[in-house]
Amino acid sequence: MFKESDILKVVKEDILRILSERRRKVPLKLIKAEIGVSHPFISKGVKDLRKENLVCIGGDLISLTKDGEDKAKDILRKHLVLENYFKRTINETEAEAHKKAHILEHYISEEVVKNIKKISTFKEKEISLRELDLHKESLIIDITIPDNELFERVVSMGIFPGEKIRLTNKIPGGIIVKIKNKKFALDKGIAKEIKVLKYEKS
């Protein structure tokens, strides 16, 4: 059996990593969806991180503090070092190396990780909305539209990180998506700049 404190440690480090990878504020909803542990753990994790002055919370949005950024960088660095180590020495596939790195970065036993289902393996699951399969539901994790006015338009229409999104139709030159009960026709170019999670129900 694994201890509650172990899970909390994993969760906290995962939260920091997600925040650092996104490089901007992230809704709590998104974190909950990405880290597949029960919500009380996440709420506790966020609370602890705030106490430790690593994150700040505004409404539903969480972002890193200066200290939090440093800490997150450490985690990421560790993660990369381990990943490279596995890739070079054991000649594993990238995905597997990445997974191992995840496991080790939390300094806990593999067994624990196995028990925590759907632990965040974030990067490799990120795809653009264009690549999402028809009728698949996913989660918006980032919007990378460079033009800030277009970015604002997209956001104000309700296309926002943390929202569930479903690809309902493909049309010439674009796609039709559904977010909550609203449907949108999106240009291919815009769809490319919307990053979603490759959803795998476990």
Place this chain on the structure above:
Amino acid sequence: MKNLKILLIGQPNVGKSSLLNALVGPRVIVSNYPGTTVEVIQAEKIFDDTKVNFKDTPGIYSISDRSEEEKVTENVLFEEKLDGVIVIADATSLERSLYMTLQILEARIPTVLVLNFVEDAKKRGIEIDYKRLERILHIPVILINPLTKKGINELINTILKIERISRGDFVVKYDDHIEKAVNKISTQIKGSLPKRFVALRILEEDKDFYKYLKSEKIIRDSKEDLKEHPKVAEDISITRYGTASFIAEKVTRIIPLKKEKGKIQEIIDNALLHKIWGPLTTGLSFLVIFGTLLYLGNFTQKILMNLTESLLSSLGIAKYSLITMILAQGLTGLAAGVSVALPYVFLFYLFLNLLEDVGLLSRFIVNTEKFFKKIGLPGNSFIPLILGLGCTAPAVRATRILPSKKEQFHAASLFAFVPCSSRIAIIIGIVGFYGGIKLALFVFATSLIAGLIWALGIKRLIHINNEPLLLELPPYRKPLIKNVLVKSWIRMKDFVFIVIPLLVLGGIAIGILDILELTNIIVKPFSPITTWLKLPVVTIIPLVFGFLQKDLTGAMLLSVLGSKISLALTPLQIYTFGVASTIGIPCIIALGILIKEFGYKKALLLTGASIAYGLLFAGLSWRIFSTFYH
């Protein structure tokens, strides 16, 4: 009497016009916002001892300056001393409406939030605790239903006491960096606008707000401070939306539904957005609409013209006096105006508004998008272009729905190639009747080819940056017939006032030329055209005077050549005549509207260039085809 100025604001398809209708009824005035083609609807109504002036701008998602509509709304918000704003929110997606509400609260304008589609939301298992929303935002929140008039009286009572509403008690808190920058910029802002709002707009890179700064140096300074925070504008949007979504979640209760709703909606969409069925249905719908309009158009025209004629003959006034001529032309112009306005404006907009309110229009736009992008136009260009098959004049006015001036002008230029009903009458009635239906089809084809070449050329020439497709597809809904009728009526009224004087003037001009026998003298300088077209010299009269009244082109040709046209002209000449009188901005009425929309210079340039292009094309086609015939 007290005066109040209130702006209605909300997303597209949120039910703004039905709310305005419920508040004041159909008596509204449509006008252009000065210097733009964006339409602002205004209405006044007296409640007790207060005169309330309502303004309604086009639907937008946020206060921004990306589109003309947004700029106009921004201007109305800040340049006209408003007493308050009514934000109409969609209860089925509250957070989106809250986004804009938060922006308006930042601007510290007294705001009333009304929730529409509450029953819809309930059906989907969404319940909103509006009392709690009131407590969070410190503004009145009212549930409405324009259909049943629910909440309308409460809204009116709230508006009448709008000065008592607190302004801006709720503040979105941004990152520390951003808050610091806001404070810094605030010290450099002049004028009476709320400093926090202006500072935020400046950080969001809205250049329209730079004019409120004492010096623009502060922008560089604050950018320097925010070096570590490169995506400020994005961060502001994210925080604002995050706050909106946080509030929405707090006040919304979702009851899981047993039955999944919206199955039928999905089935219709799968058909309408299908690769093949989508464009096919779209095209067929256009055909049906256009066919109906053309049929009804001819019908009303016949009735009205017969009525005028019998009216004139029953008056029995002596011929050829100036007064009778003016009277006759005036009446004919009036009849012609109504016979255009009724089918091609009222009915067309009735169809269009119906399609829009039902939710079909946006699907059609998605289907036409790809084709129109190829010629440099957005998908909704089909709206003015189809109308152009009826009458060019209202179609030019309808180009306003396109996002930019450049796109509007580009679409307007295509009316040189989209034959209106008068030109279709020439092609079928003259070319088809005297030269055979094949020849008539050739004229249509020539016009289409000439138009495509022109469109691709214009696209290169004026460098249009089309907006990427980003369109909300509203759910299919039952239309509010009364609302649709009112909207179409407004369009017709707007059009009739402009076009009837033009038609009457055109008629009078022809009458005077006729009486004074100036026709031949005026036509003379144009005679080289007939040489180029290889047509008999007299055909210049219908070609030139067709510009004054396109309907009369055929009759004029008959009067100069006699009824045996097929003897006087070879089939090829009939074809050339058809092309020459089809391509180009067709008539003085269309020119009048072009001037109104784009100014003298552009209107005259377009008209001249398109007619010259048409004549060139006609002459060239003659030369190409004649080599085959020999």
